[in-house]
Amino acid sequence: MAEHAAPGDAEAKRAVAPVPAYPPDTLPPADIAAYRVARIGWSSVESLRVAPRTAATFTVPKGHFFRILSVEGPQVGDLNLWAADDLTERFYSGKTRALHGTHVSTGDRLWSSLPHLRPMATITDDTLDWYGIDGFGCGVHDVIGTRCDPYTHRMLAGVDYDNCCHSNLVRALSKRLGLTRAAVEPHVHDVLNVFMCTGFDRSGGRYVMKASPVRPGDFIEFFAEMDLLAALSACPGGDCGSEHSSDAASCHPLEVEIFRPAAAPSGWSEPVPNAYVGGRGGAA
Ligand SMILES: [Zn+2]
Numbered sequence: 703m704a705e706h707a708a709p710g711d712a713e714a715k716r717a718v719a720p721v722p723a724y725p726p727d728t729l730p731p732a733d734i735a736a737y738r739v740a741r742i743g744w745s746s747v748e749s750l751r752v753a754p755r756t757a758a759t760f761t762v763p764k765g766h767f768f769r770i771l772s773v774e775g776p777q778v779g780d781l782n783l784w785a786a787d788d789l790t791e792r793f794y795s796g797k798t799r800a801l802h803g804t805h806v807s808t809g810d811r812l813w814s815s816l817p818h819l820r821p822m823a824t825i826t827d828d829t830l831d832w833y834g835i836d837g838f839g840c841g842v843h844d845v846i847g848t849r850c851d852p853y854t855h856r857m858l859a860g861v862d863y864d865n866c867c868h869s870n871l872v873r874a875l876s877k878r879l880g881l882t883r884a885a886v887e888p889h890v891h892d893v894l895n896v897f898m899c900t901g902f903d904r905s906g907g908r909y910v911m912k913a914s915p916v917r918p919g920d921f922i923e924f925f926a927e928m929d930l931l932a933a934l935s936a937c938p939g940g941d942c943g944s945e946h947s948s949d950a951a952s953c954h955p956l957e958v959e960i961f962r963p964a965a966a967p968s969g970w971s972e973p974v975p976n977a978y979v980g981g982r983g984g985a986a
Contacts, residue, residue, distance in 0.1 A: 724801050730821075732809050736967040737826045737925050741767065743964040752779070754953030757870035757935035759878040760960065761786055762926040764972055767826065767961040770896050770934065771921040775954035776914050776941035779896035779934050780849045780867035782875075783812060783822050784889065786929035791818045795845045795892035804901070805841035807831045812894060812924070817981060820973035822930060827923035830897070833915055840901035840912055843922060847900055847909065849893045850937060855947040863947050867893065867935035874933050896922055896934075896956075898942050913943030927973050934958060 709715075744767065752758045754777070762768045770779055785791035794815040802810040807828045811821035830842045851868035855861070868890060875886040897916040902909060939946030940953040 726802075729801060729811075732811060732821075732824050733967065733969060734809055734826060736969060737824065740925075740963040740965065740967040740970075741826075741961070744961040745964075747960050747962045749957060749959040752934050752936045752956045752958065754936045754940075754955055755865040755870065755938045755949070757867070757874035757933050758958070759874050759931065759933045760958055762924075762930040762932060762960055763962075764926050764928045764930075765963065765966050765970070766926050767923060767963065768926065768932075769827075769921045769923045769959045769961070771957040771959060772897065772916045772918050773955055773957045774918060775952065776897075776916050777954040777956055778898040778914055778916075778937040778939060778942045779956045780871065780893040780937055781896050782871055782891055782893055782933045783814075784931045785814065785818075785822070786931045789889045789931075791815060791822075792889065792891050793822060793894065794819070795848075795894065798894075799845040802845075804846045805835070805844050806894070807843060811927075817976060817978070819976045821927045823924040823926055825922060826925050827921070829920045830916060830922070833899070835901070838901055838910065838912070839904050840899050840910065842897060842899050842915065844895045844898055844900045845892075846902070847893070847895045847898065847911075849890075849895075849935070850939065850946040852947070859947070863938075865938050865949070866947050867937050870935040871933045874935070878931070878933075890933075893935075898937075900942075911939075911942045914941045916941070925967070932958075 783793040791814045794813050798813045810825050812823045814822045833842045835841045849867040852866045871890045872887050876883045897914045899914045900911045936956050940951035
């Protein structure tokens with residue numbers, strides 16, 4: 703309950719219609735038709751499985767596609783992306799949310815951190831695009847969650863759990879780069895919650911989740927706009943219908959498949975670094 707009395711014009715204030723914070727028609731368009739044509743005659747060059755409650759890393763050359771697939775049973779994945787040659791350029795969940803919305807699907811981009819701010823990957827197919835936003839305000843593939851992590855779990859539950867997505871991503875990145883876990887932990891960042899079904903409840907705005915509608919055979923497909931290093935965790939929450947940060951949920955593997963197109967999409971070139979010339983707080 704509010705502690706302070708509403709002003710006389712409270713309803714008038716509430717009745718003001720909002721405007722888009724970032725008008726979508728000002729975004730550089732993604733030519734999905736050209737990406738789709740580029741899939742014709744592509745070849746699968748690598749596939750890997752991510753075991754439940756673990757993470758795995760993989761690289762995707764620019765101009766290639768990759769899919770994250772549901773296999774065996776419903777499972778949520780937590781995805782981190784970095785520019786393959788520069789860990790400081792990494793997926794920027796918050797700006798992606800501001801630009802595209804709370805959940806992403808075909809045609810949306812995964813944007814990189816400042817000062818780079820360029821598309822790292824474009825979503826070119828999503829078999830769960832039928833879900834939309836349900837009556838609870840929940841959708842699939844969110845950029846509103848962060849990743850389950852042992853610090854929050856310790857704070858809230860008072861116990862330690864070592865297979866949170868954060869921990870899985872740290873271990874996988876450490877192994878990939880041959881660096882200590884302490885050295886790589888700061889590079890693990892807020893994720894794309896692949897297949898996860900989440901929202902903000904309409905009454906209090908709290909972050910809520912429900913069982914993912916994903917089924918074996920479902921996938922989300924990306925086009926790598928730059929050379930990517932990726933890490934994917936198969937969340938200990940399984941379909942995230944009840945709880946995470948424990949061994950209680952039924953968990954399944956995830957599969958990643960990487961495809962090389964026969965030719966680059968028509969008109970495509972690697973996104974250039976952001977054109978803002980001020981840098982580091984402005985030119986002044
Ligand atoms: Zn998780």
